[in-house]
Amino acid sequence: MELHRFYSSLAIRNDRKIVVLLIDGLGGLSHEDYGYKTELEYANHPNLDRLASRGATGMLTPVLPGVTPGSGPAHLALFGVDPITFNIGRGVLEALGIDMVPDPTDVLARGNFCTVDDQGVIIDRRAGRISTHTSEERLSLLRDIRVPGCDIELHAVRDHRFVLRLRGTDLDGDIDNTDPGTVGAKPMRAVALNPRAEATASLVNAFVDQALDRLKGPSAANALVLRGFSMLPNIPSFHELYGLRSAALAIYPMYKGLARAVGMDILNSGDDFTDQLRTLETHWEGYDYFFIHYKYTDSCGEDGNFLSKVNHIETLDSLIGPLVSLEPAVLAVTGDHSTPAALKSHSWHPVPLLLVSSTCRRDGSTAFTESVCARGGLGALESKYLMGLLLAHALRLEKFGA
């Protein structure tokens, strides 16, 4: 049985509230410039430490040991969905991120405008990072392209990025990228990765042929490539599965999209963490489960800026008072994955987890750091099991078996 359906089979309802504070890219890596401490070990975060001493800690492995996750699998796992079985493709993720509501029969792809030379060879994969406005203008050239067998929609995202949506019956998204992923090569033909997707690949090629023809000319955006062909995974909502009225407090579109994939309401959360917590207070009575997404730690990690990541951890720590004051029945603080400044990228390292609840077995943790969490009483577990732990600590799972 799928994990979420197993947990669902045990779910019962009550009024205990669950809050997940997700610090994006939280996990770090020992940095030789900072006494071989991680960002979290180097930062001062007395409030998180105090929470640790009232709860229990552990370590989450986002997907499997050694596997560095993208945001999609990392979040789905935290939402209790097996991230290998239910991967969300880039196309669907982009669509969700711009507030599209795809149908399960749609195929979605992420499109990039690019610049090609006279031979059709890509010389700039981002078309000089044209503005969203220019991108809109170029898309308007393509909107009346007709391909018998499906309807086509094009949606600008940001800069040179857009979403291609194919609507029809019997479409299949198992199609390889047309993006060669490098300059010096031509955009590729869409190729079906299994026989069922051959018809859809033909539709894509019919569209691309016409589009490339129309885009020819002096514009920097004189070609396009597609990648991340995908369809919406069939994931039931938190409400269907667990009877949870759930809400996401995220600022960036992608995280809103991921939360929407499991049926969360997306609340207007302002521009920063203080705004997010204000939204939390406002909507406190209306929901059972809140997902708060804190982005900045990940961005600093990607930039390789150790001290900036430290600062953002300290800022978050200084601001969590209102969240703690709401006294959720279960509060989890964790990350979706590690983004060590030392690596300037997502990584596979396990992510510290802190759980605070009256039903926690206190484990003597006195700080919230990787080294403490690695010895914590919750042990090491895959992220996909967090949902079960949250429900259990909220007394929302009944006994399994007689």
Next chain:
Amino acid sequence: MELHRFYSSLAIRNDRKIVVLLIDGLGGLSHEDYGYKTELEYANHPNLDRLASRGATGMLTPVLPGVTPGSGPAHLALFGVDPITFNIGRGVLEALGIDMVPDPTDVLARGNFCTVDDQGVIIDRRAGRISTHTSEERLSLLRDIRVPGCDIELHAVRDHRFVLRLRGTDLDGDIDNTDPGTVGAKPMRAVALNPRAEATASLVNAFVDQALDRLKGPSAANALVLRGFSMLPNIPSFHELYGLRSAALAIYPMYKGLARAVGMDILNSGDDFTDQLRTLETHWEGYDYFFIHYKYTDSCGEDGNFLSKVNHIETLDSLIGPLVSLEPAVLAVTGDHSTPAALKSHSWHPVPLLLVSSTCRRDGSTAFTESVCARGGLGALESKYLMGLLLAHALRLEKFGA
């Protein structure tokens, strides 16, 4: 491959003895009245601590993170059987508990006598907790009920409880409870949960119709409800799988039944732990694997009595001398699940595990507590892997692969 068959494929025989001392409901929860210690952390158990210093510790997750197990899944897991694939239904469990030996083709259900009013609405779900004797008298009114298509047996359990056994061919136990689970409702019709069980559901209803007719009248036990329809899971015996001559030393029927489900001999173990250890000494040469079930810790946890659970842990500790003196090649001390006094129920919290063997990698554990075990060298593992660890430490598993 099923886990037990995988371990079985590696099993070899020798004369090294394995003892599992199962302390029911062993795991506890930090209790604010006792310095946020658990029962095991609060108790004095110098003998268990001494064993810990000679062995290695770890933590067992009974089923999956967050999942609170009933006794059935919790024990099957400790016996090396995946508890999700091979769940034992309540009907089978009750039957095993009263020394019945069901056939794999039987359907079993737990029955309760109840009291209904003139309209057939349940007003007492336990029929005033009639005596087992009264229950027997009421069952005798039903024993000559005949239903074409199966043989029917009725066995008294205790008080208002009995077991219904359907014997026949092509029976299927996937049938919903007739017990509405509440007063103020009528007993329900038996409904098949899949098409294969429809014929069996009809047989059940044919029996129930006649039974309700015969039970009418002034007795408190003037109706019955059924639940936990189930069939024996198809689990090979320890002897078939591992060549282990195995014996259970349990006092309560249900645990004898669970041990019988994996083919253990059930030894007459007297009335208390001292009797159980005496039985162990008597039968020491006759078996390779002993399962000793210590019940009282669970009962105190269910009662919410922290100090009584502490006392029972201390009592056990003071009495284990004879067990240690037998010097089993492998001794495991653990629980089937947690039953924290703070929750007055089974819980999902991992269970401390202590393994003592000359083949243990000593991990520096100096005590047997949740906080020590959470940092122990055996790490955190699902209970279903314990069987493999026991066999391995007894050098009863050969190398896998070339």
